[in-house]
Amino acid sequence: MSSSRDNALAKAKPNVTSRGVDRSGFLGGALATIAVLFFLLPLIGLAARAPWDEPGRFFAAPIVEALLLSLGCATAAAFLAALFGLPLAMWLAARDTFSRRLVRVLVTLPLVMPPVVVGVALLAAYGRNGLVGGPAADALGIVLPYSIAGVVIAEAYVAMPFFVLAAEAGLRGFDGRYSDVAATLGASRWWRYRSVVLPMLLPTFAAALVVAWARALGEFGATVTFAGNLAGSTRTMPLAIFVALESDLPAAVALSLVLVGVSATILFCLRDRWLPRGRSR
Amino acid sequence: MTLDLQFRLERGALELAVDLAIASGETLAVVGPNGAGKSTLLTAVAGLLRIGEGRIEHAGRLLDGGPGAGFVPPEERAVGCVFQDALLFPHLTVLENVAFGLRARGVERPAARQRAAERLERVGLAEQAGWRPAELSGGQAQRVALARALATDPAMLLLDEPLANVDATARLELRRELQSHLTEFSGVRIVVAHDAIDALALADRVAVLEGGKITQVATVAEICSQPRSRYVADLIGVNLLRGRMAGDRLVLPGGESLVVGAGYSGEVLATVHPRAIALYQQRPEGSPRNVWRATIGSLESAGDRVRVQLAGQVPLVAEVTPAAVADLELGVGGEIWLALKATEITIYPD
Amino acid sequence: MVHAAEQPLALRRPWPCRALTLLLAATSGCRDAASDELLVFAAASTHAPMRAIAAEFEAAHPGLRVRVHVAGTPTLAMQIREGAPADVFVAADERQMRRVTPDSRIVATNRLTIVTAANNPHGITGLADLARPDLLVALCAPEVPAGRYARQACERAGVSVSSVSDEPNVRALLAKVALGELDAGVLYETDVRGQAGVSGVAIAPGHNVIAHYPAAALSERSVARDFVAYLQTSEARSRFAGAGFLAP
Structure with missing residues (x-):
């Protein structure tokens, strides 16, 4: 991270505001509008199908139960992904070697694996008859499938690549000269990390955490395969929606709207908080 | 107390060989074409880059003795650096930026802020203490960077093209201010300059660096009357x-x-x-x-x-x-x- | 052992993927509307016999192509309600069929069975054993016909089974038993037949629940009505029987 090539301490005037990018013109504006509509119309369509005449269906006890479970598990999974993913991202960003490239591919794999396959893979590793799961169950009595821990593990597995890749991109984009300046000011390695690198990258890590959280919240395939689907213990919102879809479409739509609404509200509030201050004076 | 530089280092295509002694209270300007190794020289003095062979000594203390010999990391060298881009920490206020070095050296927050405020006062930016760096002009940012570098009372002050990113009108005033800050500072001063006027206005002596080699070291008057290379002749x-x-x-x-x-x-x-x-x-x-x-x-x-x-x-x-x-x-x-x-x-x- | 690739697409994926399936079905329907093609929406469990029956029907009707689109019954019903141009619908559930059309005929029936790992290592003999505390047992979700029927059967047998997971479909349940992550479950006899890695244990006839498979012609085309009629012939029935279905 200590970049001090000749003239390295002398280039690139920092961009003070981000407004410079906003010169999209008419075509850009039209395409952006289409993009917004593309995202928005399905949500409007969903809302149009909702059972508004029966408001009680949005607040039924099983919905609240599944929602709380979803939010709790997704948050736990996101933090779990960050706890282990941050050191991994730092290791990946530090240097470009063959082994690191290999590990990066490995980290990316869950992105291309169908979630159900992830679930089967998790069972094969941590299930009752899994490589690790079997011995762990015999020796320690730890059983992950059909438990809340299983939900968190499945969600963390699919969410972690999102965190690692986003955090790594942020770390790679970090201007090491700030760390160098801190060193010349007498800051030890730890102090530089604590007071310069981490705080400057905090918005990036926060964004990575939010992406991981969102992915975990919507997780279905891996969860249902690895952790199963039992109301109150492992039935998260996406599972409840999927099962409801089999029998009762309005119920599924109501569930979906609750999930979308709650997560949109949370994302909106988080974004507001984590944007760096002092830019809009 | 002098800073003795006698070292070689390789960095990419650049082979830098330096043999210089700079006394306390003296300002040495380093001039030379792009890619000559001026900034590399500064980073080696600051300890951000290790030398290949030779030694860097300040006041008899070995800062870098080459591979295998002693090396004092930058945080223990008592250097103050000002870079071309100012490089103020964007997540901290102006005051916190100036207090950074003191905090890093273990000064308690109130005392550090007090001393930082005094430093800001001296560069005329007391009112901007609560601002974010992004809100400062180029000249203001360089003043804050200077205050930040001086706040820790370093033994050496290293300035890397401090006026390069400042617009022409502010430049004249900032150059004058810089001059007075430099005279006040009693340690070793090195200024890397691309612009001849900056170098001549700020320095007591000038070292000309071309292709990694020092081609001339002389007083400002001597440089002007007896240039020894095409580069210097063009410069003046x-x-x-x-x-x-x-x-x-x-x-x-x-x-x-x-x-x-x-x-x-x-x-x-x-x-x-x-x-x-x-x-x-x-x-x-x-x-x-x-x-x-x-x-x-x-x-x-x-x-x-x-x-x-x-x-x-x-x-x-x-x-x-x-x-x-x-x-x-x-x-x-x-x-x-x-x-x-x-x-x-x-x-x-x- | 169930391979993921064998599972009908729409069963494995969350419903954005189903929307895609719907889209594909809809566009292909538009293209084929004028040509001599018959689009059959068939419940996933009827996949094998329907393919054979479609081939035989094609042989008897030169120039006609029968395309069989296979997915879970609720998915198919939703797709049809959303406008998918199906000519014929073969469902695994009468309730879902009634949501699409009131006019249907039963073409096959299916029995429930207990599924265990190969060779029944825990020695399960009937529904009563599913209450054993040493066994990890799961049923399909009550929203799914297989889950509803399984609960009815357990009720008839007077057994209270605590399902550790309400599996969203029979394939998921079957896969977990095959993987050894479940000791037993209840699903259709046709699901177990011919599957490697699992064994079936019969449920006493008095407790068993019979699932009915209705078929209906959805379009006005005579060939659609002909196809539904053909499903009731002895040739078609023998195909169903070969896959483990019972006659209506």
């Missing part, structure tokens, strides 16, 4: 010729010669001020003894003057007024007579 805007004396004539490597007067011998350098070269449409009569015909290579405007590139027997640059350009009907590719008095040629040993 004079013509530099290198040759051998033969009687009262200077013989150039190509065989051409100029009458320069007696009293010199051996290998010499000669400077000719561009304004001392007279241009004529007709061969001039009378006293000048160095008269020859030249082709005009290019014309470029430089302030209120026009620089005329003369190809021919002796390649020189002349400076004339725009009116003269019109009078003489000067045009690229045209031929012209030029005359140069022997007394306008300054000779000194090579």
Whole structure:
């Protein structure tokens, strides 16, 4: 991270505001509008199908139960992904070697694996008859499938690549000269990390955490395969929606709207908080 | 207390070899073309880059002895650095930026903020204490960077093109301020400068770095009167010729010669001020003894003057007024007579 | 052992993927509307016999192509309600069929069975064993017909089974038993037949629940009605029987 090539301490005037990018013109504006509509119309369509005449269906006890479970598990999974993913991202960003490239591919794999396959893979590793799961169950009595821990593990597995890749991109984009300046000011390695690198990258890590959280919240395939689907213990919102879809479409739509609404509200509030201050004076 | 630099290091294509001693209370300007290794020299002194061989010593304390020998990391070197981009920490306020070094050295927050506020006051930015760096102008950011570097009372102050990103109007004022801050600072001062005026205005001595080698170290006056390389001559805007004396004539490597007067011998350098070269449409009569015909290579405007590139027997640059350009009907590719008095040629040993 | 690739697409994926399936079905329907093609929407469990029956029907009707689109019954019903141009619908559930059309005929029936790992290592003999505390047992979700029927069967047998996971479909349940992550479950006899890695244990006839498979012609084309009629012939029935279905 200590970049001090000749003239390295002398280039690139920092961009003070981000407004410079906003010169999209008419075509850009039209395409952006289409993009917004593309995202928005399905949500409007969903809302149009909702059972508004029966408001009680949005607040039924099983919905609240599944929602709380979803939010709790997704948050736990996101933090779990960050706890282990941050050191991994730092290791990946530090240097470009063959082994690191290999590990990066490995980290990316869950992105291309169908979630159900992830679930089967998790069972094969941590299930009752899994490589690790079997011995762990015999020796320690730890059983992950059909438990809340299983939900968190499945969600963390699919969410972690999102965190690692986003955090790594942020770390790679970090201007090491700030760390160098801190060193010349007498800051030890730890102090530089604590007071310069981490705080400057905090918005990036926060964004990575939010992406991981969102992915975990919507997780279905891996969860249902690895952790199963039992109301109150492992039935998260996406599972409840999927099962409801089999029998009762309005119920599924109501569930979906609750999930979308709650997560949109949370994302909106988080974004507001984590944007760096002092830019809009 | 002096800073002794005697080291070599390789970095990519650059091979930097430095042999310098800078005393406390002295300002050394390092000038040279892009890629000559000026910033690399500073980063080695700051400890951000290890040297390949040799040593860096300050006041008898070995800071870097090369691979395997002692190395003092940057955080223990008592250096203050100001970089071209200021590099203020964007997540901290102006005051917190200035207090950063003190906090890093274990000063309690209230005391650090108190001392930082005093420093800000001295660079005239007390009112901006609560601002974010993004809200400062280029000149203000450099002042804060200077205050931040000085806040820890370093033994060495390293400035890397501190005026490069400051616009022309603010530059004059900032240069003057910088000058007074430098004189107040009692330690070793090194300023890397791209601009000749900055270097000459701020420095006591100038080191010229070209292609990783130091080609000249001299006082400002000496640099101006006796440049030793084409780069320095260009920097201060004079013509530099290198040759051998033969009687009262200077013989150039190509065989051409100029009458320069007696009293010199051996290998010499000669400077000719561009304004001392007279241009004529007709061969001039009378006293000048160095008269020859030249082709005009290019014309470029430089302030209120026009620089005329003369190809021919002796390649020189002349400076004339725009009116003269019109009078003489000067045009690229045209031929012209030029005359140069022997007394306008300054000779000194090579 | 169930391979993921064998599972009908729409069963494995969350419903954005189903929307895609719907889109594909809809566009292909538009293209084929004029040509001589018959689009049959068939419940996933009827996949094998329907393919064979479609081939035989094609052989008897030169120039006609029968395309069989296979997915879970609720998915198919939703797609049809959203406008998918199906000519014929073969469902695994009468309730779903009634949501699409009131006019249907039963073409096959299916029995429930207990599924265990190969060779029944825990020695399960009937529904009563599913209450054993040493066994990890799961049923399909009550929203799914297989889950509803399984609960009815357990009720008839007077057994209270605590399902550790309400599996969203029979394939998921089957996969977990095959992987050893479940000791037993209840699903259709046709699901177990011919599957490697699992064994079936019969449920006492008095407790068993019979699932009915209705078929209906959805378009006005005579060939659609002909196809539904053909499903009731003895040739078609023998195909169903070969896959483990029972006659209506």
